Amino acid sequence: MMSIRPSMPSGLNPHLKATVDSGNLPLVKYQILNCQGQDILVGRMKIETSTPSGHAFILRRYDTGAISLTTMFRAAFPTASEQEEKEEIAWVKDNFDLTGNNGSSRDTTITRLAGTWVSPDLAMSLAESYSLGGLINVVVNARPDPGANYRRSGKGAATNTSTVPRATPASPAEASSIRLSSKAPPSPAPAPNPAKRRKESSPLPAKSQEKAPTLRRSARTKSPAPQVSAVPSKSPTTKTPRKSTRRELVDTPGGSEQTVVDEEGDAVEDVMGSELHQQDVAEQKALIEGLKAQRDALKTETENDMDVDVKPKGKRGREEEETLKFEPKEQETEPRVFATNTRVSRWKMEPQTKSMAWGVAAFLFGAGAVTLLPSLF
Incomplete structure (x- = not known):
């Protein structure tokens, strides 16, 4: 119901x-x-x-x-x-x-x-x-x-893919620039080989070798080619506004x-x-x-x-605390009963009857003794 x-x-x-x-x-x-x-x-x-x-x-x-x-x-x-x-x-x-x-x-x-x-x-x-x-x-x-x-929820996707979703909306131009920047540092690697040969050939190229590392270090941060000096200064100026505008479009897509x-x-x-x-x-x-x-x-x-369980103990304690009083018992008026033989117990007589019986028995015993003793002598 x-x-x-x-x-x-x-x-x-x-x-x-x-x-x-x-x-x-x-x-x-x-x-x-x-x-x-x-x-x-x-x-x-x-x-x-x-x-x-x-x-x-x-x-x-x-x-x-x-x-x-x-x-x-x-x-x-x-x-x-x-x-x-x-x-x-x-x-x-x-x-x-x-x-x-x-x-x-x-x-x-x-x-x-x-x-x-x-x-x-x-x-x-x-x-x-x-x-x-x-x-x-x-x-x-x-x-x-x-x-x-x-799609997964935002938190679940963040834990599973970390920063991958932010990189996906990149355009091909930005991807190519990222590839160039990633490939740029290995390009100056061949520079040490000619520098070593120049050391072996003559001491003059050694000075140029000292200048080369400075150009190579600057090339790592700005541009891979050490010959063109204006390219490193232009490349960040042209790329940074594009990245900033694209990030703004991705972060604030306007609903x-x-x-x-x-x-x-x-x-x-x-x-x-x-x-x-x-x-x-x-x-x-x-x-x-x-x-x-x-x-x-x-x-x-x-x-x-x-x-x-505690209540009886409490009563006993109160009884023990009371003053003890001696109260003697009165004497018993009834005669005390003694245990006798079962055969004797059959003949139950009063005390007076017993005394009379004993008297009769004593009289008969005396009369018998008086009559029998003279005949013997």
Whole structure:
């Protein structure tokens, strides 16, 4: 049985209706996101919002096919509070099975990304209440090209290729100049051989040999040919403005499409990374609080057990502290019972009866003795 769903926030994105009614739905763009050492193909749809950034993204990961519920909610309700977002996500987690959509600390087989991820079918059913029905259909039906080489996020590309992307936009003229500058230093190498021969032939060329190293050293920094002195001074002046203008064009392309794509990809990676870090911190805090609660519960249980064991000892201590009083027992009025033979115990008589019996026995013994003794003598 499903629990009661929390009410939807009031601040619905005003740009959604205009976007859907226009018929020009945003396209899904793809990028490779590197997370925890794994490359994941992610699709993103840009949605206009009334926030300071001016836009939001709806994300889908293609390793599991799941769609980010967090980005759906934020694109539909950009001004909603954090508490409203938590209540909606908690309701979805309590009423739907989300296994296999995103990794967790327990399931490490799937790479974990920030936020809550749902299946495409569940995303389409939830999109109706978010007014994202047509947009989510585009995200669900979007299929990346298996043979395409999609761009990596800015940080992932920087770690993998270092400074290679900055060198790629160089023109053939600049590349040729780089090749000339790289090949220029080896050209003065043959100079030492004629200098040695001149030393062997005559001492005069030795002076020219002393001048040659100075020209050769200057040639390494400015130009390979020592004959032309004006070329080194002109070459830096002609090359530096070209490089500076080209660098300016590459760094500030005036809002080109490639720059927008790079910025969007970096923004997606920053959001995913920051949210994943915040989610890890929240999970760690919850784990620590749970461990503290367990520790406190065990502590209270042990204290209760110790109190139960200590209470009798406390009573004994109080009894020992009381002053001792001598209370003699009264003498027993009843006669003490002695153990006798079982045969004797059959004839139970009162003390008076016993004394009478003993008297009769003594009388009979005396009478018998009086009658028998005279006959004997």
